[in-house]
Amino acid sequence: MFREMARELIVGAYDLHTHTTPSAFPRALNDLELVREADALGMAGVMIKAHYGSTSTRAALVNLISGCRCQAYGGLVLNWPTGGLNPYSVENALKTGASIIWMPTRDSKNCLAYGDMPGDFFTRPGITILDEDGNLLPVVREIMDIVKKYDGWLATGHLSTEESILLCREGRKEHVNMILTHPEWDRTKVPGSVQADLASIGVLIEKNWLNIAEGSVSREEMAKNIRLAGPEHTYLATDRGQAGAEHPAEGMLRFIETLLELGFSREEIDWMTKKCRRESRHRDRE
DSSP states (O other), rough: HHHHHHHTTTOOEEEEEEBBBBBSBBBBBHHHHHHHHHHTTTEEEEEEEOOOOOOHHHHHHHHHHHSSSSEEEEEEEEEGTTTTSOOHHHHHHTTTOOEEEEOTTBBHHHHHHHHOOOOOOOOOOOOOOOOOTOOBBBBHOOOOOHHOOOOOEEEEEOOOOOHHHHHHHHHHHTOOOOOOOTSTTSSOOOOOHHHHHHHTTOOEEEHHHHHHHSSSSSSHHHHHHHHHHOGEEEEEEOOBTTSEEEEEEEHHHHHHHHHHHHOOOOHHHHHIIHHHHHHHHHHHHH
């Protein structure tokens, strides 16, 4: 029963965190396959994320050749291969259609403190957004201004809990569209009560199927945290595309099915898969 309901609810949905080839890391499918599999389920859009490159022009090319109603979207992660905290890369990515700018992920000081992630292939210093006194670096504020100029979204990536909270609070003070990235993942955990506090100031809270599938969080704790922040401040994504795992479209079906089993309503899931980002941006302008 829940699988059939999930198939109905996935129509028109977005997955705003997927991984595909070409990539420096093993992936299960390419950009075109991602869009076509999502389109076959009636999804409206998918976000292509690459740790080591901008995906805005990749997404534009896929949209030209896919023949699908489902649209690809692109973004930029501020790791070393794109220049780290590089405002020029940010401006270029947004100018060419990027929607989300992620703070450092694999190359963040916080992430590297846990050791290399699978597939990491060079030694590098960790990137932090803070100066020695614990304040945001001036370049971070410059990046925030550029994201705001293009009405894009700034996401926390794999920053530490402390960095993520400060970035979100300072970003919202400047009316930047902010995303708290997968706060249930082992390396970026943020308590549910803090997620709720950030949601109350307009931060969007990302929830990823990967974190349930790989055991970083239980289904029940994920549901509890969604309730604390509120479905109206939450969006669902898969973070899937790793080689050897289910593909993102299937991951989204499983995520929706799981939340239905845990008592979320059709209306709440509609909000978290289709409406949350658009309505949150609108509310900020009122």
